[in-house]
Amino acid sequence: DAGVIQSPRHEVTEMGQEVTLRCKPISGHDYLFWYRQTMMRGLELLIYFNNNVPIDDSGMPEDRFSAKMPNASFSTLKIQPSEPRDSAVYFCASSFYLYGGHTEAFFGQGTRLTVV
């Protein structure tokens, strides 16, 4: 398997524009996580899905952020409208649950978002 695939790797956009980040998890994994990483706040969990269903979105900073997982092989994180303070690296990760515990989380390479 190619691992977790995120696109784009880099995104530069103007304030107010819509931004869509994409993620393809590892085939067979039933959990998908979206994280945001900044120097100031470290690694933050935004939302996670189990079997394509959002389980906990309490980390989503505000209504400008939304995430979907229409099927087991694809997820999106959308920011509309974007603001400079959204500039960060966004990671997608996937894992699967075995009886007795999770496997580790497998991370994508991340999308570096810059909002100017």
Next chain:
Amino acid sequence: GNSVTQMEGPVTLSEEAFLTINCTYTATGYPSLFWYVQYPGEGLQLLLKATKADDKGSNKGFEATYRKETTSFHLEKGSVQVSDSAVYFCALNTGNQFYFGTGTSLTVIP
């Protein structure tokens, strides 16, 4: 609740020095414990893991032992190399989401 506390960095060591990065946790239930490493410009990669008390995870010369009595999972390496320079994250999972520490930056100088 669930949480992970790891020693703050940055940590700077000379090549071949001994490394310890402390990690303690609070968890409900019986968590699995992980150490991840992040190199500049990359995502987090699993370094090692342990799934039950007294298990020792090891990889690339790094080791960590799951200590239930002290709720700890300290990362150690006997002789660090320049290539070990990275940020290290301790994490746990109790069945749903993962909980990460704040990360410890390590720089190894020749």
